[in-house]
Amino acid sequence: MKLSQIEFTHQGKPCGSFRIRSIEEKIGRKLPEDYKKFIKTTGGGTLSLKNTTLAGISLSDGDELEINVEQIFGNGHSEDDDNDLADYASFLAEEWEIPTKVLLIGNPGAGMHESYALNYDLEGFPPHSVLYLDNDEPGQFTLVAESFETFLQKLKPTPDYDPDTAGQGQLSEKMQQDITGAREGTLSPQLKESIAATHIADYEEIVRRAAYNLALTEGGFGVWGSNPAWLHPRDVVYWAAQQVQSSSSLESFNWPFWEDTPWDGNEYQFPTLIRSSFLLEGDFAGVACNEAMLRIWWKRRMEAGVLTETSDGFKLKDDYIATILETLR
Structure with a gap:
């Protein structure tokens, strides 16, 4: 999926390299190039029904996980914006006790119970791969995609999405x-x-x-x-x-x-x-x-x-x- 094709209901502010460096300094991590490009181009934000379903993810017990991706953190507009990767996501990671070996980057809209993260130091998963975390079961990680770019490509429309009425006040x-x-x-x-x-x-x-x-x-x-x-x-x-x-x-x-x-x-x-x-x-x-x-x-x-x-x-x-x-x- 091209970045220009991603739809948001609440979108962050696209930014430049200086802002990316500021985010990296605050979180103490170097972001992978594909994630940096995403933030610089879109700003991140809350996804629309066009690209919010993540299907075909295999759990360790053999079951398939079908879940939504409601929000991908990026660059916010102001202090009241809950999209900021450096500020808001870091706060949530601490509150939700997300392991420091990964970086919290998004959530499925289920509050503190589930989240998505980029892998940095967790053994058994590729560096910068996207993982699904079940926060009710500490240490339970599931590989979603081997890169952030692949993660975006896996996002599909929900069954309720109607391309003919999208952007025209479509209400569920x-x-x-x-x-x-x-x-x-x-x-x-x-x-x-x-x-x-x-x-x-x-x-x-x-x-x-x-x-x-x-x-x-x-x-x-x-x-x-x-x-x-x-x-x-x-x-x-x-x-x-x-x-x-x-x-x-x-x-x-x-x-x-x-x-x-x-x-x-x-x-x-x-x-x-x-x-x-x-x-x-x-x-x-x-x-x-x-x-x-x-x-x-x-x-x-x-x-x-x-x-x-x-x-x-x-x-x-x-x-x-x-x-x-x-x-x-």
Whole structure:
């Protein structure tokens, strides 16, 4: 597949050799020429239905693996772009405990459970070959392609891809459902109370618009880090919740992901605010998210100085949220 034929739904920024050298310095690795060319030409990003299916991969037990490639990391546009190989992918590699003998380069859209990596020092696989990792089974690697170029050539359209309507607002059934949920779905009691506490007449409309923007992406109501559309829902919901009950820490707002994390009594957490909202009849969950994405949001807002610790917990600044509201109106 020629690089010019690769389609993205959220694309990074093509770059030059200087940026490539900067990425290599940050990750401490020299990238293979075919991967460098990919980043320089396309910028990487979230793939469209035209080139997202990876089939015919043989597992060690003899079964065949058919899986998607949702995102290939490359060069981002800004600090809020989750496509940066040097920054974002490195963060995920640490969070997901990816072995340092490989380089995390992409994911199938299943959150922290699966990923793709370039081999550098792992024995038994060719240098710079592309490997599939099952992160739920540490050390389980499967050879996908002997080079990054071959990896790209193996990408095929999904069964839902229609070349006659591609690029013309083609919506999957799941995306249509997510859009309806964003516009009309029920909101949790906690989110309703938080919205009312802002005393901003159109705040529910703003929250729904942020959710709608997320629903328009191929990731849908899943915060997997493949695009920045998930940042604004997080902003507007957190700011509304702090009007009722501030969070004393990241863990307090995120909810106890693991059984050994105690609950501090905060009723205005991510699950009660977002995961239990935008529901249609028969739905069990709204916006899903993995822990790494939540930590990234918190870290970025803290570093930007817009999320600050007060005597009454951590709060997003009013002047910052005003700019977000202006963007969403």
